Amino acid sequence: MxxxxxxxxxxxxxxxxxxxxxxxxxxxxxGAIEARQKKIEDGLAASDxxxxxxxxxxxxxxxQLKEAKAQAAEIIDQAKKRATxxxxxxxxxxxxxxxxxxxQGHSEIEAERNRAKEELRKQVASLAVIGxxxxxxxxxxxxxxGDIVEKLVAEL
Amino acid sequence: xxxxxxxxxxxxxHLTNAKMCSTDSGIAFNKACSExxxxxxxxxxxxxxxxxxxxxxxxxxxxxNKATTGVPGKWQCFIEMVVEFVDSNVKDTFHGKSRLIAxxxxxxxxxxxxxxxxxxxxxxxxxxxxxxxGVLSGAVESSHDVYMKIVPTTDINLTLALGxxxxxxxxxxxxxxxxxxxxIKELTLHPFSSNNMLVQILFIPVNFLLEFVTLxxxxxxxxxxxxxxxxxxxxxxxxxxxxxLFQLPLHFVWAVFHILVIVLQAFIxxxxxxxYLSMASTDSx
Numbered sequence: 001m002x003x004x005x006x007x008x009x010x011x012x013x014x015x016x017x018x019x020x021x022x023x024x025x026x027x028x029x030x031g032a033i034e035a036r037q038k039k040i041e042d043g044l045a046a047s048d049x050x051x052x053x054x055x056x057x058x059x060x061x062x063x064q065l066k067e068a069k070a071q072a073a074e075i076i077d078q079a080k081k082r083a084t085x086x087x088x089x090x091x092x093x094x095x096x097x098x099x100x101x102x103x104q105g106h107s108e109i110e111a112e113r114n115r116a117k118e119e120l121r122k123q124v125a126s127l128a129v130i131g132x133x134x135x136x137x138x139x140x141x142x143x144x145x146g147d148i149v150e151k152l153v154a155e156l
Numbered sequence: 157x158x159x160x161x162x163x164x165x166x167x168x169x170h171l172t173n174a175k176m177c178s179t180d181s182g183i184a185f186n187k188a189c190s191e192x193x194x195x196x197x198x199x200x201x202x203x204x205x206x207x208x209x210x211x212x213x214x215x216x217x218x219x220x221n222k223a224t225t226g227v228p229g230k231w232q233c234f235i236e237m238v239v240e241f242v243d244s245n246v247k248d249t250f251h252g253k254s255r256l257i258a259x260x261x262x263x264x265x266x267x268x269x270x271x272x273x274x275x276x277x278x279x280x281x282x283x284x285x286x287x288x289x290g291v292l293s294g295a296v297e298s299s300h301d302v303y304m305k306i307v308p309t310t311d312i313n314l315t316l317a318l319g320x321x322x323x324x325x326x327x328x329x330x331x332x333x334x335x336x337x338x339x340i341k342e343l344t345l346h347p348f349s350s351n352n353m354l355v356q357i358l359f360i361p362v363n364f365l366l367e368f369v370t371l372x373x374x375x376x377x378x379x380x381x382x383x384x385x386x387x388x389x390x391x392x393x394x395x396x397x398x399x400x401l402f403q404l405p406l407h408f409v410w411a412v413f414h415i416l417v418i419v420l421q422a423f424i425x426x427x428x429x430x431x432y433l434s435m436a437s438t439d440s441x
Binding site for chain 2 (some may be wrong): 003004005006007008009010013014015017018020022024025026028029030031032033035036039101110
């Protein structure tokens with residue numbers, strides 16, 4: 001176990017090994033590890049981000065759906081209102097028309113009746129005159145007693 | 157355990173490195189190198205450690221080449237687990253920016269672990285195989301003449317080389333972060349300091365002695381801790397192997413325990429390296 005020149009040989013070998021390891025072994029191995037770590041880190045970050053994005057998109061979709069539903073409800077409401085309005089309008093218009101028609105009918109009937117009355121009155125007057133003539137025979141002058149007959153006719 | 161060997165010889169054989177040196181008459185091996193002094197090479201330590209270092213680089217470079225940033229395969233996952241483990245330890249302890257610390261820690265951890273792992277191969281397998289090869293190839297007369305220590309971390313030369321490598325980096329980072337003067341100040345003005353100039357000058361040698369020992373203790377303790385643990389573990393494997401047939405349950409128990417030791421020692425070496433370099437590159441005082 002005495003110390004001899006082997007010491008020098010081993011020292012040289014040691015230096016060469018360390019140099020080789022530093023130059024050609026360590027950098028690619030450590031580089032690969034670090035690159036992979038970076039990759040995994042990036043991947044995890046990306047997946048986190050994607051998850052967040054998904055959540056956001058989901059929320060957005062839900063919001064939009066809600067909005068659309070509200071809008072649809074509003075439209076339906078409006079349509080219903082409009083429908084009632086139209087129905088009301090039509091009904092009132094119908095009513096009006098009916099009233100008009102009825103009123104027209106009434107007035108026509110009134111006019112007809114008036115005319116008939118007038119006719120009737122005239123006939124009754126002439127009948128009365130004829131009757132009175134027959135009762136009074138010749139004594140009564142139609143012209144002289146016209147105003148009495150008129151009075152009579154008006155009282156009918 | 158070869159029958160013709162004594163127990164002492166057997167243990168001695170297992171604890172001796174295969175040596176190579178150049179002598180006047182050309183390249184010599186083993187016992188012929190006992191006079192070589194410093195300029196002898198432990199060829200088994202060198203071969204196994206460099207071989208295992210290449211295995212480490214080959215495995216990790218292969219994974220790095222096929223590394224994908226997409227879904228990783230199982231093999232890539234395993235490699236990335238080791239890388240990530242080292243990286244998190246470095247990041248927890250070393251609060252600076254350095255392209256060197258993490259690869260350094262990875263190299264130390266895996267390389268030391270692989271070298272320690274050789275301890276789990278039964279102690280006689282590879283030395284006996286090497287001995288047979290030596291005899292069959294006619295290079296030696298007896299298999300006992302072939303030495304082979306297959307666990308490089310049981311060689312103080314290797315652990316000390318690692319320690320010195322770390323030591324050089326400690327000095328380098330200290331000077332890089334604090335400057336030469338800052339480094340010298342750190343060694344001389346602490347732990348004792350005074351506002352009185354004269355007293356301060358008196359303190360400097362004391363401070364330097366303390367701080368220098370602290371500094372030197374770092375690589376030495378790194379080297380000796382790893383060496384001591386693995387050497388002792390290996391020695392116990394050898395002793396267990398020496399008791400004959402009944403070694404099997406004991407061997408199993410010790411090997412299971414040793415699984416913990418080899419990982420722990422590799423981890424401790426890595427961790428302390430990071431801590432020392434972290435201390436060197438921060439202004440603690």
